[in-house]
Amino acid sequence: MAVYKRYHKEDTVSYTLGITVTFEMLRFKKEYASKVYVHSAMKQGDTLDKLAAICRDAGIGIVYADKIFNVLSQKENCYIIGEFKKFSCRLDNTKPHIVLVNPSNSGNMGTIIRSALGFGLNQMAVIRPAVDIFDPKVVRASMGALFSTDFEYFSSFDEYQENNGGREIYPFMLDAETSLHNLAPKGRYSLVFGNEATGLPEEFANTGTPVVIPHLKGIDSLNLPVAAGIAMYEATKACFK
Amino acid sequence: MAVYKRYHKEDTVSYTLGITVTFEMLRFKKEYASKVYVHSAMKQGDTLDKLAAICRDAGIGIVYADKIFNVLSQKENCYIIGEFKKFSCRLDNTKPHIVLVNPSNSGNMGTIIRSALGFGLNQMAVIRPAVDIFDPKVVRASMGALFSTDFEYFSSFDEYQENNGGREIYPFMLDAETSLHNLAPKGRYSLVFGNEATGLPEEFANTGTPVVIPHLKGIDSLNLPVAAGIAMYEATKACFK
Numbered sequence A, B: 001m002a003v004y005k006r007y008h009k010e011d012t013v014s015y016t017l018g019i020t021v022t023f024e025m026l027r028f029k030k031e032y033a034s035k036v037y038v039h040s041a042m043k044q045g046d047t048l049d050k051l052a053a054i055c056r057d058a059g060i061g062i063v064y065a066d067k068i069f070n071v072l073s074q075k076e077n078c079y080i081i082g083e084f085k086k087f088s089c090r091l092d093n094t095k096p097h098i099v100l101v102n103p104s105n106s107g108n109m110g111t112i113i114r115s116a117l118g119f120g121l122n123q124m125a126v127i128r129p130a131v132d133i134f135d136p137k138v139v140r141a142s143m144g145a146l147f148s149t150d151f152e153y154f155s156s157f158d159e160y161q162e163n164n165g166g167r168e169i170y171p172f173m174l175d176a177e178t179s180l181h182n183l184a185p186k187g188r189y190s191l192v193f194g195n196e197a198t199g200l201p202e203e204f205a206n207t208g209t210p211v212v213i214p215h216l217k218g219i220d221s222l223n224l225p226v227a228a229g230i231a232m233y234e235a236t237k238a239c240f241k
Helices: A019-028 A047-056 A067-072 A105-120 A136-141 A157-163 A202-206 A224-235 B017-029 B044-059 B066-073 B106-118 B134-143 B157-162 B202-206 B225-234
Strands: A014-015 A034-038 A060-066 A080-085 A097-101 A123-127 A150-154 A168-171 A191-195 B013-017 B033-039 B063-066 B080-085 B098-103 B123-127 B150-154 B168-171 B189-193
Touching: A014 A019, A014 A136, A019 A034, A019 A047, A019 A080, A019 A136, A019 A157, A060 A123, A067 A191, A067 B080, A097 A157, A105 A136, A105 A224, A123 A157, A150 A157, A191 A224, A191 B123, A202 B066, B013 B017, B013 B134, B017 B044, B017 B134, B033 B044, B044 B168, B066 B080, B098 B106, B098 B157, B098 B202, B106 B134, B106 B225, B123 B157, B150 B157, B189 B225
Parallel strands: A034 A060, A097 A123, A097 A191, A123 A150, A168 A191, B033 B063, B098 B123, B098 B189, B123 B150, B168 B189
Antiparallel strands: A014 A080, A034 A080, B013 B080, B033 B080
């Protein structure tokens, strides 16, 4: 009998919790899919038929087992779990990048990946220490956008820059002088965001062109995924004219 | 011995979980504060001295008790809890409003209140069914911005409009024709956002001027607090020039 364990970042596989995110994984990263688990409460019908057909065509095993749902998912309405092998990607240095410096919350990281894909920004650098991008909570919060995103981890911002030269760098900082209102980046650029609690380290004040999102002093700062969403919306406006 | 119960929406009091949000409550709604609980793990020092001084001056009792922390807070690093009587407010019809139609997630509601205050939008209508704005999760996610916000619940959008006439209404919808890029509202206006999962009901397509945040089809929609943050950023730009 199979023994199911909670997800750990050292694992070679991760999971898509829920139908939508499992379909996204099968659509964009089918070659990494290893299994699909179906809960006994999953309704028969078109959705399950479609899932079964995709799995059959791709030679992906379907396992009917309820136990793994108790182990991996806290959500009550999760009846489908996909298992996939972790994959690695390389950033495309010709495209705009999002750089997350020391992100510490899985849900926030997933939400940023989702917004980024919406604004055509599917290249994401992550500077360690940082949450694990394959954590099922990141995958779920991204609504599957992770499977259409190229990402790469670096041990420092310097290492990121050494591997991705010739770029305009825009660190988002509360005390920056340049207003986001005036930002219209072109070509190779990187939007850089700091940790949820601490923001970007002070040295970013001397890196590229620091940018601030103007807001009143009634709040200390905007929530990180909100700030990142606003920045990406403004930076990519020209692409949506 | 005091018996502490979990928070219920029928309660006449609610709670601020954490130091920052408790200070915000004492700063803006001190007259509603009834008690402040201090955990035995709270460090002696300036912060506690300042808190004690505020409570002494205002005649608010300080209770040293650990048990209530286990009951009310899931966060490990919460050492201060404020208790306050629920209050009611009226919207100011001369100011811009945020209208949340059937919001279902406490964290999202709090995050939207926080962004809204940052953009000078501290008037919030909530259309039922909706989460309870006094839920400690909303209060915490708002980072205390709730205490600087006027809000009012309505049983329908019609009831909201009957009580708040003469306004430009901007419902945010995925299939709207007007792009947010072209929105520069003036005077009395209302930015209207729907439920996390279902968006706004179809009838809003014929209400005021529906607005869309342009994004690629690679995602179904933006996360609600991200979309609301982007909308508020754009709508209030002129105030930050």
